[in-house]
Amino acid sequence: MLAVEELPRREELSMVDFELSEEQRIIRDTVVSFAREQIRPAAREADEKGEIKAEVLEQAWQLGLAQSFVPEEFGGFGNERSVVTGAIMAEELAWADLSMALAIMAPRLLLVPVCEFGSAEQKKRYLLPFCTDRYLSASAAVVEPRFDFDAGAPATTAFRDGDAYVLNGEKCYVPLAATSTHLVVLANAENGSESQPALFVVERDAPGVRIGEREKLMGIKALATSRLSLENCRLDRSSRLGADEPGAVSRFLNLSRVALAAMAVGVARAAYEYARDYAKERQAFGVYIAQKQAIAFMLAEMAIEVDATRLMVWRAAWKLDRGKDATREACIAKRYAAEMAVRIGDNAVQILGGHGYIRDHLVELFLRNARGFAAFEGMAVL
Amino acid sequence: MIDFELSPKIAAARDMVHMLAETQMRPIAREYDEREHEKPMDFITLMWNLQQSQAAQEQAKEGKDGEPSERALRTVVMVEELSWGDAGIYLCIPGPGLGGAAVQAVGTPEQKERFLSRFKGGPPKWAAMAITEPGCGSDTSQIQTTAVRDGDQWVLNGTKIFVTNGLMAADKSKSDGFVVVWATVDRSAGRAGIKSFVVEAGTPGMTVAKLEDKLGIRASDTATIILDDCRIPYDNILGSPEVKKAKSTEGFKGVMRTFDATRPIVAASAIGIARAALEFTRQVLAEHGIEVRYGLPTAKLSALEKDLMDMEGELEAARLLTWRAAWMMDRGQPNNLEASMAKAKAGQAVTFITRKAVELLGPLGYSRDLLLEKWMRDAKINDIFEGTQQINLLIVARRTLGYSSRELS
Numbered sequence: 077m078l079a080v081e082e083l084p085r086r087e088e089l090s091m092v093d094f095e096l097s098e099e100q101r102i103i104r105d106t107v108v109s110f111a112r113e114q115i116r117p118a119a120r121e122a123d124e125k126g127e128i129k130a131e132v133l134e135q136a137w138q139l140g141l142a143q144s145f146v147p148e149e150f151g152g153f154g155n156e157r158s159v160v161t162g163a164i165m166a167e168e169l170a171w172a173d174l175s176m177a178l179a180i181m182a183p184r185l186l187l188v189p190v191c192e193f194g195s196a197e198q199k200k201r202y203l204l205p206f207c208t209d210r211y212l213s214a215s216a217a218v219v220e221p222r223f224d225f226d227a228g229a230p231a232t233t234a235f236r237d238g239d240a241y242v243l244n245g246e247k248c249y250v251p252l253a254a255t256s257t258h259l260v261v262l263a264n265a266e267n268g269s270e271s272q273p274a275l276f277v278v279e280r281d282a283p284g285v286r287i288g289e290r291e292k293l294m295g296i297k298a299l300a301t302s303r304l305s306l307e308n309c310r311l312d313r314s315s316r317l318g319a320d321e322p323g324a325v326s327r328f329l330n331l332s333r334v335a336l337a338a339m340a341v342g343v344a345r346a347a348y349e350y351a352r353d354y355a356k357e358r359q360a361f362g363v364y365i366a367q368k369q370a371i372a373f374m375l376a377e378m379a380i381e382v383d384a385t386r387l388m389v390w391r392a393a394w395k396l397d398r399g400k401d402a403t404r405e406a407c408i409a410k411r412y413a414a415e416m417a418v419r420i421g422d423n424a425v426q427i428l429g430g431h432g433y434i435r436d437h438l439v440e441l442f443l444r445n446a447r448g449f450a451a452f453e454g455m456a457v458l
Numbered sequence: 459m460i461d462f463e464l465s466p467k468i469a470a471a472r473d474m475v476h477m478l479a480e481t482q483m484r485p486i487a488r489e490y491d492e493r494e495h496e497k498p499m500d501f502i503t504l505m506w507n508l509q510q511s512q513a514a515q516e517q518a519k520e521g522k523d524g525e526p527s528e529r530a531l532r533t534v535v536m537v538e539e540l541s542w543g544d545a546g547i548y549l550c551i552p553g554p555g556l557g558g559a560a561v562q563a564v565g566t567p568e569q570k571e572r573f574l575s576r577f578k579g580g581p582p583k584w585a586a587m588a589i590t591e592p593g594c595g596s597d598t599s600q601i602q603t604t605a606v607r608d609g610d611q612w613v614l615n616g617t618k619i620f621v622t623n624g625l626m627a628a629d630k631s632k633s634d635g636f637v638v639v640w641a642t643v644d645r646s647a648g649r650a651g652i653k654s655f656v657v658e659a660g661t662p663g664m665t666v667a668k669l670e671d672k673l674g675i676r677a678s679d680t681a682t683i684i685l686d687d688c689r690i691p692y693d694n695i696l697g698s699p700e701v702k703k704a705k706s707t708e709g710f711k712g713v714m715r716t717f718d719a720t721r722p723i724v725a726a727s728a729i730g731i732a733r734a735a736l737e738f739t740r741q742v743l744a745e746h747g748i749e750v751r752y753g754l755p756t757a758k759l760s761a762l763e764k765d766l767m768d769m770e771g772e773l774e775a776a777r778l779l780t781w782r783a784a785w786m787m788d789r790g791q792p793n794n795l796e797a798s799m800a801k802a803k804a805g806q807a808v809t810f811i812t813r814k815a816v817e818l819l820g821p822l823g824y825s826r827d828l829l830l831e832k833w834m835r836d837a838k839i840n841d842i843f844e845g846t847q848q849i850n851l852l853i854v855a856r857r858t859l860g861y862s863s864r865e866l867s
Contacts, residue, residue, distance in 0.1 A: 090463035092531055094782050097459045160460050224757035329753070356859060367866050372855035373848075379858045380799045383782075384775035391462045391778060404770075407752040412771035450756065 094387075100161050107168040110139060115172035122298035123441055128179050130211075137211035141165060142183040146191060150199055151207025157191070159331065159393040162458030163338035167386065170342030174445040175298035177339055178251055179213065181456045185251075186214030186258050188457045189275055189328055193318030202258065202277060215256040217247035217278075217304045218332070218454025227262065227273070227329050227453050232306060234276060234316075236267035241276065241316065243284070243309040251455055253287045253302040256280055261306070262325070262454060265316070273325045275317040284309030295444035326403060328457065330396060333406040335456040337389045337413035340449045341382060344417040347424035347442040348378040354428050354437075365427070374423050381416045388412060393458065414449035421446035462778075468532050475536050478508075479543025487544040490677035491832050495669055497626075498547055498677065505551045506582040513578060530719070530784035534726035538777075541730025545836040546677030548727065553577055555623060556720055557585030557638040560654055563716045564697040573656055576634060584635040586627035587716075588618035588683055596849040598640065599649040603685060605641040607699075610692045612655060614641055614663070614685040622843070624681025625669060630660025637664070637683065638696070647701045656694040663688030674835030721797040721844050722783040725804035728840035729777050732808040735815035735833045736769050742819060765818060769811045776800070776807040795857040802850035805841035812837040 096104065114132055122128050136142065146152020169177035183206070190202045206212055220231055232245025243263050253259065258277055265274035278285060288303030318324025352375050355366035365371045392405035421443035425432035432439045464472065482501055490498050540548040554561070554577050561573045576583055594600040603616025618639065621628075627635035637657045644651035657664055668682040743749070743762060750763045750770075759767075779800040786793035812834040816823035823830045841847050856866050 090461055091465035091468075091526075091528065092463065092781055092785055093459055093461040094785050095459065100460075224755055226755050226758060228753050326753075352859065366855075366859050367861065369852070369855075369866075372859065372861075372866055373851045376802075376851040376854035376858065379854055380779070380803050381775075383796075383799060384779050384803060387778035387782065388771070388774055390460055391774070394460055394462050403752050405774075408767060408771050408774060411767055412775065 096164070100158075100164060103161055104164050104168060106139060107141065107165050110136070111168050111172035115169065115176050119173035119176070119298075119441065120435075120438065122173065122175060124297075124435075126297050126300075128176055128298050132176055133179055133211045133213075136180040137183075141169070141180055142211075143187055143207050146187055146203055146207050150203035152187075152203075157188075159334060159396045159458045160390055163334060163389050163393040166335050166338035166456065166458060167342040167345070167389075170339035171346045172342075173298070174339060174343055174448075175296045177342070178296065178299050178456055181335070182213045182215060182252050182256070183211070184214075184457050185216040185260055185454075186277070188331060189260055189317050189324070190277070192327070193275070193321055193324045195314075198277075198314065198317065206258070213252040213256045214258050214260070215250055215252050216260040216262070216332075216454050216457075217250045217253070218262045218329075219247065219249040219451070221246060221248040221303065225453075230262050230264050230273055232261070232263040234263040234265045234274060234311075236265070236270075236313070237310075239313050241265065241311045241313055243276065243278070243306040243311065245306050247304040247306070248291065249301050249452065249455060250287075250304045251299055251301050253280070253304055254290070254300060259285075259304070260317070261304075263306075272322075274319070275325060275328060276311055277315050277317060278306075278309065278311065282309055282311070293448070295441070295446075295448050297444075323401070326401070327396070329454065330392070330402050330406040331457040332454045333410040334389060334392050334396060334402075335458045336449055336452050337385070337392070337406070337409040338458070339456065340410075340413035340417040340446065341386045341389055343442055343446045343449075344378070344385070344413075344420040345382045347417075347421045347439055347446070348375070348382055350437070350439050350442070351375065351378070351424035351427040351432075354431075371427055374427060378420045378423060381420060385409070385413045385416050396458075410449070414446075417446035417449055418443070464535065465528060468528060468535055471532060472535050472539055475539040476542070478505075479539050483540070483543030483547050487547065487829060488826075488832065490544075490547055491674075492676075494671060494676040495679065496677075497550055497679075501547060502550060502552055502582055506553075509553060509577075510579060527788045530722065530787040531781060534722050534780055534784045537723050537726040538730040538733065541727040542734045543730075544677070545727055545731050545833075545839075546675040548730075549622060549675055549678035550626075552582035552584050552626070552633070554585050555627075556587035556716075557627060557636060557656075559719050560587055560638040560696060560716045561585075561656065563719060564654070569656070569693070569696065573636060581633065583633040584623045584626035586621050586623045586635070586637045586681075588621045588624065588637050588639045590618065590620040592617060592619055596846060598652060601640055601642050601652055602645075603639065603641040604645070605643050605653060605655055605695075607643070607692070608689075611689045612692060612695065614639060614655065614657065614688040614690065616641060616685050617667075618683045618685070620670070620843070621681045621683050622678060624683050625666050625679040628657075628659055628664055628666050628681065628683055633659060635659045639683075639685065643699065644701045651701050653699065654696045655690060656696065657685070657688060657690050658694075661688055661690060673838060674832065675839050715794075717845060718783075718792075718794050718797045719787060721801040721850070722780050722787070722793075724840055724844040725776065725780040725783070725800040728804035728808035728837065729773065729780060731833050731837050731840070732769075732773050732776070732804075732811040735812045735830060735837075736766075736773060738828075738830065739769075739815040739818055740766060742822070762818060765814055769814055772807040772810055776804040779803050795854060798845070798850040798853040798857075801845060802847050802854060805847045805850070808837040809834075809841050 144153040144155045145157030148154040234241040261276045261278045286305040291301045388409040392409045395402035424439040605612045626632045642651040667684045670680040783796040783800040
C-alpha cells in the first residue's frame with residue numbers, strides 16, 4: 077500500500093523549474109499525436125450521435141494512458157505515477173474532445189483509488205481482473221442531483237451493519253455507469269459515532285444497484301452518463317477503500333479537481349486555438365479580423381489565461397505528487413479553470429460570430445463542454 | 459522537471475527580505491505616502507549597506523558551485539517581498555535599477571564596468587531610465603529627443619517626463635548616479651534611429667525641472683528632466699551607433715530587450731501589493747470568524763468567500779506567469795511574450811485585488827487609518843508603467859498571432 081506519507085520527497089533538490097522531464101515530453105508527444113489524429117477528427121460525429129467509437133478507447137488503452145502506473149504484477153506497465161504527467165495528458169486529451177478524454181481516463185476512477193488506498197487483498201481483487209489486454213470502463217458515482225451537492229457531506233449513506241455496509245442514495249453524472257463493471261461510490265459512512273465520507277467499490281450487478289436512464293446534458297453528449305440509485309445495497313466491509321486513511325476521500329476529490337481543471341485548460345485551449353486560426357483567415361474591411369485590436373486583445377487574454385491556468389493546475393498537481401494536502405490549490409485551480417474555460421469558450425463563439433453558433437464549427441461544442449466543469453466532480457482522477 | 463519549490467538559497471533570502479519589509483518598511487509606509495517627495499533616508503542607507511555586503515558575499519561565491527543561475531527568479535521573489543512592505547519605498551531603494559538594467563542588457567563589457575562598478579561602494583547611488591516624453595509614451599518610435607554627434611561627443615536636446623528616481627539619479631547633490639536617455643540619432647529612420655545614452659549625474663545641460671504629484675507610490679520621485687545642449691562622451695551610447703535603414707530595427711529591438719528583464723520585476727511588485735491587500739483582508743475577516751471553506755459547492759459559499767477565492771486565483775495566476783518569465787530569463791531563453799503576459803496579468807490582478815479588498819472591508823477599506831486605500835492607489839501604477847496593460851496585450855497578440863507591428867497596430 078502506497079500511503080500518502082510514503083510518496084517520494086525530493087525537497088532537498090528543489091528549485092523552481094518549468095521544464096517537463098524527458099519522459100513527460102515523450103508521453104505528451106505521444107498523446108498529442110493520438111489526440112490530433114484519432115480523437116479530434118471524430119469529435120463532432122461522436123457528439124451528434126451520442127456515442128464514442130470503441131476503437132478509440134481500445135487504442136488509448138493499448139497506449140497505457142489509463143493504466144501505465146498500475147504495477148506489472150497486476151497487469152499495468154509499472155511506471156511511476158505522476159499527477160503532473162496525468163495533468164499534461166488530461167489537457168491534451170480534452171483539447172481533442174472532452175467526452176472521449178473522460179471515457180479514456182475512466183478506468184482510473186477505479187485504478188487510482190485502489191492503487192493509492194487499497195490493501196494488498198483489494199488490489200488483487202480489483203486490479204487483476206480489470207487490467208487485461210482490453211479496455212474496460214470503470215466509473216465513479218460522486219455527484220448527487222441537488223443544487224447544493226457537497227462532496228464533503230454526501231447525502232448517500234453507508235450504514236455499518238456487522239461486517240457489511242448498507243448503501244442508500246441517489247447519484248447522477250455517473251460516467252459510463254451502464255457499461256462499467258465497477259463503480260467507486262462516495263457515501264457517508266455511519267457507524268455509531270463515526271460519520272464521514274468514504275469510498276466504496278460497488279459492482280454494477282450487485283443487488284440494490286439500479287442504473288437509471290441515460291442523462292441528457294448540455295455538453296459531453298458523446299459520453300453516456302446516468303443516474304444511479306442505491307437501495308439497501310449491501311457490501312462487505314472489505315469493499316471500503318482507505319478505511320484507515322483519514323485523508324483518502326479528500327485526496328481522491330483533490331485528484332479529481334486537478335484532473336477536471338487540467339481538462340478545462342484543454343477545452344479552453346481548443347476554443348482559443350480554433351478562434352485564433354479563424355480570425356487569421358476571416359477578412360473584414362480589407363484586413364484579417366485578428367488584425368483588429370478588438371479581436372486581437374480577446375485572443376491575447378485567452379492566451380494569457382490558458383497559460384496561467386495551466387501553471388496553477390501543475391502547481392496543485394505537483395503538490396499532490398509530493399503527498400501533501402493540496403485542497404486549497406486544487407479548489408482554487410478548479411474554480412479558476414472552470415470560469416476561465418466558459419469565458420474563453422464564449423469569446424471563441426463570439427469571434428466566429430454567426431459561424432460560431434453553427435454546428436459546422438467546433439466552438440459551440442467547446443462552449444457547451446466548458447460549461448460543465450463547475451458542476452462536474454469526481455468524474456476523472458489523475 | 460516541474461517544480462514550484464524555491465531553492466533553499468532563494469527561500470532564505472526571501473525570509474530575510476520579508477523581515478526587512480515587515481520591520482523597516484511597513485511601519486513608515488503611511489508616513490512617506492503623506493510626506494510626498496521626502497525620502498526615507500535611514501531606510502535607504504540601510505538597504506544600500508545591505509546590498510554592499512551581500513554583493514561582496516556573492517562575488518566571493520560566484521562560479522564556485524556551478525549551479526544554474528537563478529538571478530532573475532531571485533529578483534522577482536525579493537521584489538514581491540519589498541513591495542509587500544511598501545511599493546513606493548521599494549522604488550526608492552538605491553542601486554542600478556532600470557538604468558542599470560539597460561546597461562546590463564545592451565552595454566559593452568567596458569561600459570558595464572564604467573557605469574556599474576560605482577554600485578559596489580561609497581554612498582548610495584541611483585540610476586534611472588528616461589523614455590517617456592510629453593508627446594509620446596508607449597509609442598517610443600515617436601521620441602523627439604535628439605542626439606547629435608559633435609566630434610567625440612553627443613549633444614542631447616529634449617524633455618523627458620515620468621522618470622522614476624529621476625531626481626536621485628540626475629542630481630549630483632543626491633548621488634553619483636546616471637540616467638539612461640532614449641533619443642533619436644536620425645528622425646527619418648524611425649525606430650531604427652532610437653538609441654540609448656548614459657548621462658552622468660550633474661552633466662551640464664541636464665536639469666530636473668519638476669517632481670510629479672501622484673495618485674500613489676508617493677515615496678518615489680517621478681521627475682521631469684530637461685536636456686539642453688547636454689554634452690556627453692561619444693562612448694556613452696549603449697549598443698551600436700549605426701543606423702541600419704534597410705527596414706532594420708535591430709537597435710530598437712536592443713533597447714526593447716530591456717523590457718523583457720524589467721516587466722517581470724514590475725509584475726512582481728504588483729504581486730507584492732496584491733498579496734499585502736489579500737493577506738490583510740483575510741486576516742481581518744478571520745478575526746470575525748470568516749474564512750474560506752475550500753471544497754464547498756458554490757451554492758454554500760458566502761459572497762465573501764467567493765471573492766476571496768477569486769482574489770487568490772488571480773494572485774496565483776499572476777505569480778506563476780511572473781516566475782515563468784523570470785525562469786526563462788535565467789536560462790537565456792527569449793521571454794518577450796512571457797514577460798508581457800506576466801506584466802499584463804499582474805497589472806490586472808493587482809488592481810482587481812486591491813479594489814476588492816477596499817470594497818470588502820467597507821469603511822475600513824476606505825479609511826486612511828489603514829493601508830488598504832493606499833495599496834489600491836499604489837497598485838494602479840503597475841497597470842501603467844513599463845508598458846500599459848494595453849501595450850502588453852498588443853505584444854502578446856502580435857507574438858501569438860505572428861503579426862508584425864505593421865500588421866497589428
